Amino acid sequence: HAITKCAHWKWGAGTQIRYRSDTEYEEHFLALFHQAVKRRTGPGAPILAELSGGMDSTSIVCMSDHIRQSQGAGSSDLLDTISYYDSSEPGWNEKPYFSITETRRGKAGIHLQTSMLSRTFEPCDLSQGCYLLPGADSVTIEQEQTLVKAIGERGYRVILAGNGGDEVLGGVPTPMPELADLLHSFQLLRFFRQAMEWSIYQRAPIAHNILGAFGFLRNLYRPQLSGGEFPSWIDERLRQIAMQIAQRSTLRRTPLSGRPSQLSGERVSFSTIEALPHRSPGVLTRFEYRYPYLDRDLLRFLTDRKSTRLNSSHANI
Numbered sequence: 001h002a003i004t005k006c007a008h009w010k011w012g013a014g015t016q017i018r019y020r021s022d023t024e025y026e027e028h029f030l031a032l033f034h035q036a037v038k039r040r041t042g043p044g045a046p047i048l049a050e051l052s053g054g055m056d057s058t059s060i061v062c063m064s065d066h067i068r069q070s071q072g073a074g075s076s077d078l079l080d081t082i083s084y085y086d087s088s089e090p091g092w093n094e095k096p097y098f099s100i101t102e103t104r105r106g107k108a109g110i111h112l113q114t115s116m117l118s119r120t121f122e123p124c125d126l127s128q129g130c131y132l133l134p135g136a137d138s139v140t141i142e143q144e145q146t147l148v149k150a151i152g153e154r155g156y157r158v159i160l161a162g163n164g165g166d167e168v169l170g171g172v173p174t175p176m177p178e179l180a181d182l183l184h185s186f187q188l189l190r191f192f193r194q195a196m197e198w199s200i201y202q203r204a205p206i207a208h209n210i211l212g213a214f215g216f217l218r219n220l221y222r223p224q225l226s227g228g229e230f231p232s233w234i235d236e237r238l239r240q241i242a243m244q245i246a247q248r249s250t251l252r253r254t255p256l257s258g259r260p261s262q263l264s265g266e267r268v269s270f271s272t273i274e275a276l277p278h279r280s281p282g283v284l285t286r287f288e289y290r291y292p293y294l295d296r297d298l299l300r301f302l303t304d305r306k307s308t309r310l311n312s313s314h315a316n317i
Contacts, residue, residue: 009296011251011266016259017304028301037063040160041079048151048287049160051081051109053097056165060292062159064104065105079156080107086117088115110150114143148285157288163292167272168265168302175202179213180220180260220263265303269294 019025026307041047041064049064051057064079081102085095095111102108115217122138165171175198182191197215199206230239273294 009270011255011270015300015304017301022306029298032298032301033059033063033292034155035069036292036298038067039295040290040292041067041159045157046154047158047160048110048156049080049081050162051080051083051098051299052162053083053094053099053101055161056209056293058098058101058190059165060160060162061101061105062293075106078107079160080156082151082159083109084112086115087113087119088117099278110311112146112150118143122203143153144285159289159290161286161291162293163276163289163291164269167268168293174218176212177261177264179209180216180264183213184260187272187284199238207282216264217260220267221256221259262303269303 017028019028037060044130048090049057049061051061061079061081081098083094085098086092087095087200098109118139120137120139124136124138124140155223175194179191179195179198179258182188182194191213192210195206198204198209202209234242251270254263276289276294
């Protein structure tokens with residue numbers, strides 16, 4: 001038997017998807033999002049989906065409902081959900097929002113009350129287990145016990161999460177990728193016109209966007225790495241190790257042929273994926289987390305696309 005090696009992902013591939021209308025982009029995106037959710041919600045052990053009521057998690061749950069209902073499933077066969085809320089903090093109380101989604105889909109989920117007011121300064125009970133990340137206290141294991149009790153004996157192994165949605169879909173509109181693309185392709189007249197439009201929209205000086213675009217390009221193609229990027233309290237030995245790892249990073253050598261918007265998108269998606277294995281590990285449970293927004297085909301489309309209306313391409317998909 002022969003062993004074949006192939007790259008799962010190639011940094012700065014330089015490919016480009018270009019359609020004539022926004023409708024074609026929307027259809028392509030929906031097809032890939034449909035595929036990303038379907039890949040992660042197939043037959044097998046029961047699947048639990050996080051539902052906050054926000055756009056990312058709600059879209060995943062609704063797309064899963066659409067897939068299952070098209071296959072003849074009833075409301076009882078739809079994806080089970082789990083939602084967290086904090087009624088003591090109005091600005092973070094998500095119950096009114098995920099309740100709307102539950103009403104529309106006709107299926108209530110598991111609700112867990114979580115509040116920072118319950119946190120203590122008492123250390124974890126080491127007889128129960130050891131948490132690998134800082135910040136755990138005596139309530140940490142209690143919260144996990146509450147989660148296990150709420151889930152019951154349904155046999156959940158997989159949890160769907162909306163992580164990455166904001167990062168790869170442009171949750172906060174910014175003109176920098178678009179303006180940098182225009183600078184990179186020497187479309188100077190259009191660059192100044194779009195900088196002006198963004199300045200009017202943001203109510204900011206045009207010089208702010210022009211200088212920001214030049215800085216965006218400089219940092220993208222000539223990334224600087226120095227000890228000053230790390231907090232001062234980090235041990236010098238750990239600082240040197242981090243520097244060595246960063247110097248070996250695939251993303252250190254930026255392809256000059258790549259479009260700034262594409263390269264920026266790939267940097268964001270890569271850093272998001274790198275951070276996900278470090279979600280707070282449980283002591284009592286080990287769930288498999290799946291992230292539809294980080295599907296490889298979907299990410300490739302989002303970084304390769306080039307809209308005919310650039311000023312909306314980073315905000316509306």
